[in-house]
Amino acid sequence: MGEPAENTPVIIGVGQVSERTNDAGYRARSPMDLAGDALAAAIADSGVDAGGQARLARSIDTIGAIRQFEISRPDASAPFGRADNPPRAIARRIGADPARAILETTGGQTGQNLLGELAGEIAAGRSEVAAIAGAEAISTVRALRAAGEARDWSEHVGGSIEDRGYGLESLFDAELLHHGATSALAHYALFENARRAERGLSPQAYRQAIGDLLAPFTRVAAANPHAAAPRARTAHELAAVTDRNRIVAEPYARMTVARDQVNQGAAVIVASAGKARALGIAESRWVHVHAVAAASEPAPMERADLARSPASIAAVEAALGRCGRSFDEVRHIDLYSCFAIPVFNLTDRFDLAPGDPRGLTLTGGLPFFGGPGNNYSTHAIAEAVARARAMPGSYALVGANGGFMSKYSAALYSTEPADWSGHDRTIDLPRQPAAVPKAAGEQDRLTVETYTIVDSPPGTEAGPRAIVLGRNAAGERIAANADLDDSETRALFEGGAPFGAPLRLSRAEDGRTIGKLGPA
Known part of the structure; x- marks a missing residue:
């Protein structure tokens, strides 16, 4: 030119x-x-x-x-x-x-x-x-x-x-915040599990896919004098869950997050x-x-x-x-x-x-x-x-x-x-349009779209919290917490494949929506 x-x-x-x-x-x-x-x-x-x-x-x-x-x-x-x-x-x-x-x-x-x-x-x-x-x-x-x-x-x-x-x-949904999605980690884990569901992969198979994706990144970091963690790692190292590479939010192992x-x-x-x-x-x-x-x-x-x-x-x-x-x-x-x-x-x-x-x-x-x-x-x-x-x-x-x-x-x-x-x-570019309405008022059922399991907010002793996004019969989106005190519900979510499952909903004293495995 x-x-x-x-x-x-x-x-x-x-x-x-x-x-x-x-x-x-x-x-x-x-x-x-x-x-x-x-x-x-x-x-x-x-x-x-x-x-x-x-x-x-x-x-x-x-x-x-x-x-x-x-x-x-x-x-x-x-x-x-x-x-x-x-x-x-x-x-x-x-x-x-x-x-x-x-x-x-x-x-x-x-x-x-x-x-x-x-x-x-x-x-x-x-x-x-x-x-x-x-x-x-x-x-x-x-x-x-x-x-x-x-x-x-x-x-x-x-x-x-x-x-x-x-x-x-x-940026934020008040409903997600109220149900424990207060960090970027929790939000991205919800998205990641939605993609995992789409591909029909187990949590470990998906962690391996993340390891395969990120292992080449580690080799670039190893050669970068400004890198905070300049060490090449294999895909297996990144995917394997260990004491040093613990799950920080399903499906993420610690080494694979920012x-x-x-x-x-x-x-x-x-x-x-x-x-x-x-x-x-x-x-x-x-x-x-x-x-x-x-x-x-x-x-x-x-x-x-x-x-x-x-x-x-x-x-x-x-x-x-x-x-x-x-x-x-x-x-x-x-x-x-x-x-x-x-x-x-x-x-x-x-x-x-x-x-x-x-x-x-x-x-x-x-x-x-x-x-x-x-x-x-x-x-x-x-x-x-x-x-x-x-x-x-x-x-x-x-x-x-x-x-x-x-x-x-x-x-x-x-x-x-x-x-x-x-x-x-x-x-x-124009903002992508809002495409899914949020459910208003108390709801009785949802079908699980995605989820993650995270530690409870600081200062609480409630144990792990399962954050859920799902839809009601009208197609409206609902945020909830799965009831991990219920053995069937806990087994479903800890098993890693709750997608499409129906949950019966109730309201906790603090206003959170709680979902328990139940009939459609």
């Missing part, structure tokens, strides 16, 4: 930092320190000398901070304190004073969507250099608290900030081609953003199919379509892997094998590389940029998942130039 226009957005620098508590030289850095170091690494990655790096830092006019887990929900807490203005706290560590500072919403898709948004701002001439950075220090917090130590990570930075809030709307005990930071810098030239950044460092597509689902209980996410499929198809590419033409792939089902959702649709020679992760995936809160996909983008530079002309696809398979962002990156003159490379 010739030389890129002056206002074409190009990625000019990416950076990653990490530390493990048993590393030599471990510094117990705060999230803001890790994010600042990652942004400094991204500036250095631009390839300019020290003077050029200082000019680049001063040129950043917009900075977006990815929200830490500690500030991702109204009820979350930061035990060592927090910065009052995270984007400016990060910026001041590299000597930047941007005009605009953004604190993004919650979700694993937010970093990539923000990159697309800021690229659009550059294409429209409203920005010249923008940066995105984020970090988590969850492992350090846990280690220090376990040792009885504390730190003061509070910072008063002040200055303007565009705080976009938590962004949790349409690892949030990490200390990791990542950053990306995007600039206009004209400003990149003025800063002396060689075109060999440039990577183009070819498309960023965003899509979302209704709340979990309103979805037509609990075993898949049409929104994430639509986002990937839209990004590929805008680039005129098929999945076969993508050389580098990173599919968000907090749990297996967001990966399965796309491997099922695009007929990708676990052993695809391209691989399905660039980092090692969230269970093995690590799941640094909402910021994982910034690491994936950094890896995609590195792969694209190493193989000029190739395309990298990053799929970023948020919530409970609630929101998805798909993007393609390449050294091949992208024409932004049409301002159509960021695609915001």
